[in-house]
Amino acid sequence: MNDIRHASLHRATSETDITLALTLDGEGRSNVDSGIGFFDHMLTALAKHGSFNLDLKAKGDLHIDGHHTVEDVGIVFGQAFRQAIGDKRGIERFGHALVPLDEALCEAVVDISGRPYLAWNVVFLREKIGTMDTELFEEFFRAFAMSAHIALHITCKAGTNAHHIAESGFKAVARALKVAVSHDPRLAGAIPSTKGVL
Numbered sequence: 001m002n003d004i005r006h007a008s009l010h011r012a013t014s015e016t017d018i019t020l021a022l023t024l025d026g027e028g029r030s031n032v033d034s035g036i037g038f039f040d041h042m043l044t045a046l047a048k049h050g051s052f053n054l055d056l057k058a059k060g061d062l063h064i065d066g067h068h069t070v071e072d073v074g075i076v077f078g079q080a081f082r083q084a085i086g087d088k089r090g091i092e093r094f095g096h097a098l099v100p101l102d103e104a105l106c107e108a109v110v111d112i113s114g115r116p117y118l119a120w121n122v123v124f125l126r127e128k129i130g131t132m133d134t135e136l137f138e139e140f141f142r143a144f145a146m147s148a149h150i151a152l153h154i155t156c157k158a159g160t161n162a163h164h165i166a167e168s169g170f171k172a173v174a175r176a177l178k179v180a181v182s183h184d185p186r187l188a189g190a191i192p193s194t195k196g197v198l
């Protein structure tokens with residue numbers, strides 16, 4: 001198993017150029033610049049409450065909109081997450097969290113399954129938060145789940161303020177991921193899931 005549980009990736013296309021470094025067993029430190037302020041705020045919360053270390057520089061075609069940038073960050077984050085986990089020996093595998101932020105309450109459930117899936121049950125009353133289109137949160141988490149090869153369910157249980165709902169959701173995912181990737185050395189010899197390595 002990768003003891004440090006770290007991945008550094010670079011992905012460049014005609015639409016985006018992304019450099020990302022992720023450490024799973026971190027201090028919750030982050031240094032992120034996507035060009036989209038609220039997205040940076042959410043990724044900062046994800047790192048902080050997942051106890052990950054995350055460094056991200058994303059340059060995208062924001063003159064069009066934030067879609068390619070947000071989706072491609074999700075792809076690279078998922079690839080790094082999958083690489084940092086390595087094989088699944090010793091990890092918890094399942095994670096669940098309910099996180100409030102004022103009136104908002106979101107739930108995240110994760111299975112490091114090797115079978116990519118996103119169940120998105122969140123509705124926003126606003127189309128934008130700052131410069132970020134609220135429809136892009138689903139695109140980010142779908143790209144992440146597909147690239148990380150995990151099953152991810154995100155549900156808004158309560159809330160009206162779009163900022164609160166989004167932040168509650170990102171924090172719930174962070175906490176669920178932290179649990180799911182937690183590592184028990186006593187299980188290090190355990191047989192990976194039926195899918196073997198991720």
Ligand SMILES: O=P(O)(O)OC[C@@H](O)[C@@H](O)c1cnc[nH]1
Nearest residue numbers: 045048049101102163164167171
């Ligand atoms: O304690 P935290 O840093 O996780 O939370 C910050 C959060 O209170 C702040 O981002 C916020 C408060 N209302 C909307 N957003």
